[in-house]
Amino acid sequence: MFRHMLIGALTRQRGRMFMIAMTMALGASISTAMLGVMMDVGDKVNQELKSYGANLMVVPKGAALLGDLYGVEDGLGVTDKYLAEDELPKLKSIFWAFNIVDFAPYLETSVSVSGPSGTEQCKLVGTWFDKHLDTPTGESLNTGMVRMKSWWDVKGNWANDDEASGGAVSGMIGANLASKLGVAPGGKVSIPANNGGDVMIMGVFQSGGAEDDSLFVPLSFVQRISDRPGAVSRIEVSALTTPENDLARRAAQDPNSLSRHEWDTWYCTAYISSIAYQIEEVITNARAKPVLQVAESEGAILQKTQLLMLLLTILSLACSALAISNLVTASVMERSAEIGLLKAVGASSTEVSVLIMTEIMITALSGGVVGYFAGRGFAQIIGHTVFGSSIAARGLVIPLVALLVFVVTLAGSLPAIRMLLSLRPAEVLHGR
Amino acid sequence: MFMKMLVSSLIRRRSRMLAALCAIAIGATVLLGMAAISYDIPRQMGREFRSYGANMVLVASGEDALLKLEDSDRAAEVIPEKSLVGMTPYRYEIVRINMQGYTAAGTDFDQARRTSPYWNVSGAWPKEENDILIGSDIAEFTRLAPGSAINITGRASDGARFRRDMTVSGIVRTGSVEDEFIFMRLDTLDALMGNSGVAEVVEVSIAADEDELNALAAAISNHAPGVSPRLVKRVTQSETTVLSKLQSLVFLVSLIVLVLTMICVATTMMTVVMERRKEIGLKKAIGADNRSIAAEFLGEGMLLGVMGGILGTVLGYFFAQAVSMNVFGRGVILDWRLMPATVLVSVAVTVAACLWPVKRAADVEPALVLRGE
Structure with a gap:
């Protein structure tokens, strides 16, 4: 029954779920690209600094x-x-x-x-x-x-x-x-x-x-x-x-x-x-x-660049988290009538939240997977435009992005779900 | 009437509007901060790159081997004070310690620390007239340590012999030619040699890119004909390539963050408009036409954009300042034109984000919405 409802919800609301998945994909791809570039920027700049000689x-x-x-x-x-x-x-x-x-x-x-x-x-x-x-x-x-x-x-x-x-x-x-x-x-x-x-x-x-x-x-x-x-x-x-x-x-x-x-x-x-x-x-x-002239300066420049990239990465992660959670909140709120109906026919609050959370998680995860691969491509584009070489794919990026997707989705949907649960079925259905 | 509706709708729906304002302000903060940083990167990183040492050396022009310091002072007049990091004269002479010949360099240590920040000195930098700094190769060979007293002999420029007791104050290690030199104060070397006002080279470290350096070099040879400025290619050329890559990297990243914040602002505005479908329906039911509804929403968006933009401009300045202080240890220089640009962009983004949901909202059938279907 649960599976049936889940599939039903996912297919019926194709447009909206697609929107969430797309935002998630965008956020995940940017996180993947930024994390990849950040982890590789040290090596890349180091290579560039080799032009200063031995x-x-x-x-x-x-x-x-x-x-x-x-x-x-x-x-x-x-x-x-x-x-x-x-x-x-x-x-x-x-x-x-x-x-x-x-x-x-x-x-x-x-x-x-x-x-x-x-x-x-x-x-x-x-x-x-x-x-x-x-x-x-x-x-x-x-x-x-x-x-x-x-x-x-x-x-x-x-x-x-x-x-x-x-x-x-x-x-x-x-x-x-x-x-x-x-x-x-x-x-x-x-x-x-x-x-x-x-x-x-x-x-x-x-x-x-x-x-x-x-x-x-x-x-x-x-x-x-x-x-x-x-x-x-x-x-x-x-x-x-x-x-x-x-x-x-x-x-x-x-x-x-x-x-x-x-x-x-x-x-x-x-x-x-x-x-x-x-x-x-x-x-x-x-x-x-x-040769201290080269060695010391390399160290100084590398540290500055890495620190700068770290700050920019954190910033872009925060921005994508904000954008995603905003959209998730908005799309959950729009479904007040449907949730009212579910409650009216006897669904408990837990059942409703589990159903909605599962729906969003599935959507978000599939968006995240698409985003991860898009982000890999994105990182390569940055690598080739800026440094003329590709960015190494690192295993560490996958769990980080997965964690980010999970936490952001959860954080984005929680306040909305809490609001939906406090709705009274009669009022919502009546349209007040 | 219009203004009254606008203001009251902003006040009545305080929490929603606050959220939207926050989103726009954050967006504007990021926009201004990133723009300021990527704009300032060549200057900031350029300063970091000065740790590579001199990027221009002044030598005597023509057949002269020695450069007159008055000529190099004339050359210094051409270089803008703001971008001049350091200017260090070096005079080289042969002196002897225990009958062994070494190259002694007379220099200005305060300036040398600025032009060559990579010098690793164990012990202390020379302060007194008779303090000297010896290269690590010499220190290893002669087993001299900081504090050792040595006796320096040699021939002055007029052929007379000189002899002076000096103290090793420190040992300098750079991994290149400096490791085999003895450094002393320029006036000390001048006194020993019996003449002054000359140097072999003057190393100059200038915070400028390759084009500016070329222009400066031309200006210097015009203004001070006794000086022939040469760019240290290894430093200037490499700096230009690395800097341009760094700048394009930060620029790309800023662009990405910017697109993200715009999406963030847009989704927030969409939520705000969507939530008010019922209000729109009511307005239409009592006779408002589509244009006045659109005008109201766009006016609201514009007001939010201006407020958020101004707030973000102020916050963004502090944000850029904080990043710059953290990363480079220096304040950021903000181009004032970025400020109105930020406000304009935030208004444009907010209004653009409202357009689509407003259009959809204007299409609603009052009866349907009000009934709740």
């Missing part, structure tokens, strides 16, 4: 970096310590390997380069442009400078790592040096040093920094020319990290000061200091230094 610098232990930025002479503080190139794939075998986005090795030397309009003493930098790697874990990936220097303004093309036939390699030249040497993309410069050769200029770049005065070539070429086979002087690593907190700051000072439990927490969280620590574990004689 946040970790790996150098040989004990070697002070050459203060080349401001033109300090060669020879000051330079040591003959190097990292081994064949250890680089190990970066992808650390605990947080998945968070290592890109990395590129560098080896520098000073050479004289001659071009069409003169000869200049300049810095020759060997690196990976877009190198294919097979890691010990069986993964294969491409990494190198192409992805790490996205802010470079390149005329022509990026160079590649292959050494062309006849000893000529492809390379890229900084804009300042290019104008001094008088070369353009497609041109050629030569390096007369030992084992030197010609460099095909694939592209001219402008970085706005000290690199504008140097020549970039494949790593193996510099290793050969400076007679340092297999050597790398530094590695730039770009990693996705979690914003720092107190624990991470203490660990960065001295990892040994942590208790066993704290140490486990720290090691298994993607703090920049723990990733640095893990890199030092796998690369012999290495020191990994967080």
